Amino acid sequence: MGNCLKSPNTDDISLLRGSDAGPEVSSEQSANMGPPPPYQESIPIYHPSPNVSRPANQLTEEEQIKIAQRLGLINHLPTGVFDGTSKKAKECCICMEEFLLGDMLRFLPCMHTYHKDCIDDWLMRSFICPSCLEPVDAALLTTYETS
Amino acid sequence: MTNIAEARIRREFKEVVKSDEVAACNIKVELVNDTFNELRGEIAGPPDTPYAGGQFHLEIKIPETYPFNPPIVKFLTKIWHPNISSVTGAICLDILKDQWAAAMTLRTVLLSLQALLAAAEPDDPQDAVVAQQYKENHSIFEKTARHWTAVYAGGPKSYPDLDSKILSLKTMGFEEHQARAALSSKGWDLERATEYLIN
Numbered sequence: 045m046g047n048c049l050k051s052p053n054t055d056d057i058s059l060l061r062g063s064d065a066g067p068e069v070s071s072e073q074s075a076n077m078g079p080p081p082p083y084q085e086s087i088p089i090y091h092p093s094p095n096v097s098r099p100a101n102q103l104t105e106e107e108q109i110k111i112a113q114r115l116g117l118i119n120h121l122p123t124g125v126f127d128g129t130s131k132k133a134k135e136c137c138i139c140m141e142e143f144l145l146g147d148m149l150r151f152l153p154c155m156h157t158y159h160k161d162c163i164d165d166w167l168m169r170s171f172i173c174p175s176c177l178e179p180v181d182a183a184l185l186t187t188y189e190t191s
Numbered sequence: 192m193t194n195i196a197e198a199r200i201r202r203e204f205k206e207v208v209k210s211d212e213v214a215a216c217n218i219k220v221e222l223v224n225d226t227f228n229e230l231r232g233e234i235a236g237p238p239d240t241p242y243a244g245g246q247f248h249l250e251i252k253i254p255e256t257y258p259f260n261p262p263i264v265k266f267l268t269k270i271w272h273p274n275i276s277s278v279t280g281a282i283c284l285d286i287l288k289d290q291w292a293a294a295m296t297l298r299t300v301l302l303s304l305q306a307l308l309a310a311a312e313p314d315d316p317q318d319a320v321v322a323q324q325y326k327e328n329h330s331i332f333e334k335t336a337r338h339w340t341a342v343y344a345g346g347p348k349s350y351p352d353l354d355s356k357i358l359s360l361k362t363m364g365f366e367e368h369q370a371r372a373a374l375s376s377k378g379w380d381l382e383r384a385t386e387y388l389i390n
């Protein structure tokens with residue numbers, strides 16, 4: 045599975061999965077990136093850098109900050125629901141499935157579009173567009189400046 | 192693998208099978224089992240290289256986290272190339288490591304490997320001995336690579352002088368591949384290769 049956030053019960057997952065998974069969390073709760081309480085059965089796995097995978101409770105403080113920042117950046121990228129009107133975006137290059145009416149999408153600054161779940165999973169590992177290899181964060185800063 | 196990895200490989204498999212490169216016999220993939228987590232790849236040695244005329248077989252393993260992580264690929268066919276281990280077949284190629292991107296496919300990987308055969312990167316070696324020979328004694332490198340292509344990948348070029356050196360080591364009791372590897376890494380110097388094998 046490519047899911048870096050496996051447990052449906054953690055606060056962090058709703059940041060990634062939006063309203064389609066897990067309960068809504070207040071911003072106060074989601075800002076807390078500390079290790080999950082010990083009674084939890086499955087601990088989410090994070091990827092602080094591309095080839096490193098570690099459960100949330102084994103991350104260094106530095107890695108936790110990096111992940112929190114990453115989640116914040118991802119959340120700034122626009123999302124939408126596929127309504128069939130876009131002729132350009134037809135298929136998600138990560139899962140290679142065609143978009144279906146009602147699918148949750150995320151739009152990158154380079155204009156590439158993916159399923160929200162697919163791209164969020166990728167962006168947690170690498171902050172480049174998997175199709176054009178454009179760095180997402182650099183592009184993101186430019187969008188901020190112009191808007 | 193009841194997930195995105197398997198669904199992707201199913202689609203990609205069809206994509207490669209239909210591709211123009213397959214039609215031109217340049218690349219090929221085959222399934223090893225029906226769980227789609229292991230495949231066999233095949234690439235043709237590019238023309239005008241020491242690998243021309245050879246067919247190179249690859250082991251392709253699909254991690255559960257594919258396509259978020261790259262496939263794990265190695266050469267099954269023995270090959271003499273700076274970026275491929277002459278012993279294990281392990282490959283040093285950026286897109287199979289940190290430059291992987293989720294939109295890349297099996298087809299991209301096979302074509303990139305074919306490109307690697309045409310343009311080695313001796314400064315980023317997997318096999319230090321081969322890389323050194325590539326840089327310091329390029330004509331011996333090319334001859335050795337061509338010889339390996341003929342012996343292991345069905346390439347056309349034979350070198351009776353190299354074969355006779357291997358034969359003399361064989362008559363001394365050394366196994367053929369062992370003799371070839373020793374001679375190759377010692378620039379086909381029979382004395383140095385013998386010394387190397389004895390020690």
Ligand SMILES: [Zn+2]
Nearest residue numbers: 136139159162
């Ligand atoms: Zn997708």
Ligand SMILES: [Zn+2]
Nearest residue numbers: 154156173176
């Ligand atoms: Zn892009």
